[in-house]
Amino acid sequence: MKPSYSNLCTEFYDLTKPEAGPKEVIFYENLIRTAKGPVLEAMCGSGRLLIPLLKQGLIIDGIDNSSYMLKSCQKRCEEQGLQVQLYNQSLQTLSLPHQYDLIFIAIGSFQLIHNSVEALKILKNVVTALLPGGRLVIETFIPWDAIKDNITGSILSEQSKEITSERTASSPDGFEIINQSTVTTYFKKQLEISQIRYEKWAEGKMMYAEEEEYTVRWYHRYEMELFLEKAGYSSVNIIDTSFEQNEKAVVYVAFKPE
Numbered sequence: 001m002k003p004s005y006s007n008l009c010t011e012f013y014d015l016t017k018p019e020a021g022p023k024e025v026i027f028y029e030n031l032i033r034t035a036k037g038p039v040l041e042a043m044c045g046s047g048r049l050l051i052p053l054l055k056q057g058l059i060i061d062g063i064d065n066s067s068y069m070l071k072s073c074q075k076r077c078e079e080q081g082l083q084v085q086l087y088n089q090s091l092q093t094l095s096l097p098h099q100y101d102l103i104f105i106a107i108g109s110f111q112l113i114h115n116s117v118e119a120l121k122i123l124k125n126v127v128t129a130l131l132p133g134g135r136l137v138i139e140t141f142i143p144w145d146a147i148k149d150n151i152t153g154s155i156l157s158e159q160s161k162e163i164t165s166e167r168t169a170s171s172p173d174g175f176e177i178i179n180q181s182t183v184t185t186y187f188k189k190q191l192e193i194s195q196i197r198y199e200k201w202a203e204g205k206m207m208y209a210e211e212e213e214y215t216v217r218w219y220h221r222y223e224m225e226l227f228l229e230k231a232g233y234s235s236v237n238i239i240d241t242s243f244e245q246n247e248k249a250v251v252y253v254a255f256k257p258e
């Protein structure tokens with residue numbers, strides 16, 4: 001498996017998704033303002049959501065297992081005079097100095113955990129990282145459009161055709177990053193597998209290339225509720241909402257027992 005969230009991926013991410021939109025920021029801000037203790041964004045990446053929240057004066061720590069994404073987050077925070085505590089760790093081996101009242105995972109990042117044994121392990125690790133009565137908030141999505149487009153009559157295909165696309169992002173310092181991606185969706189396995197090649201170009205020359213592969217799994221709501229229950233959460237609220245970068249968001253709010 002090729003690595004994900006490396007160097008060029010991070011540069012491309014920051015050019016194409018620099019900051020979350022206002023709807024998303026307000027939703028998370030309202031949630032965080034109800035926290036009775038420390039707050040952590042898990043899988044925070046380069047700060048797309050974390051940075052606008054910090055700019056609202058909130059205190060939030062971040063954790064991610066990509067050193068590239070975290071380096072960019074730290075740099076962007078420093079440039080804007082924002083203080084943040086970041087941890088370079090995998091959620092599979094979580095070890096934090098204190099517990100949190102609220103841990104949130106935004107924009108479908110949890111779905112990068114496509115193996116159900118690992119997903120359960122992470123949900124259990126997060127219970128341990130929460131204070132009694134603390135909350136885990138997980139935002140997810142289901143690719144309904146891809147599912148709808150692959151129903152013929154009443155039969156859903158086993159897998160989609162390979163969908164290829166190309167996007168170019170231009171940086172203010174004169175570089176261009178090309179992203180060539182091939183995505184295949186496996187409906188019955190609830191998986192979307194992406195193969196991506198990034199190329200960085202300047203003055204008509206390719207400077208650097210990077211290959212990436214990642215798998216996203218979608219979780220249906222009762223499946224997610226059962227996972228959360230099995231991991232030790234006492235109750236789960238579900239919010240259907242819509243954000244600029246996730247139009248059909250399903251947000252789970254799971255409580256650790258008091």
Ligand SMILES: C[S@@+](CC[C@H](N)C(=O)[O-])C[C@H]1O[C@@H](n2cnc3c(N)ncnc32)[C@H](O)[C@@H]1O
Pocket residue numbers: 004005042043044045046047048049063064065066069089090091092106107108109112
């Ligand atoms: C889609 S990005 C989202 C980043 C950020 N939350 C945002 O809103 O833009 C997913 C992030 O999850 C991180 N990640 C993936 N697997 C992880 C794991 N097992 N433990 C910690 N972070 C992980 C990746 O490095 C990446 O930065």
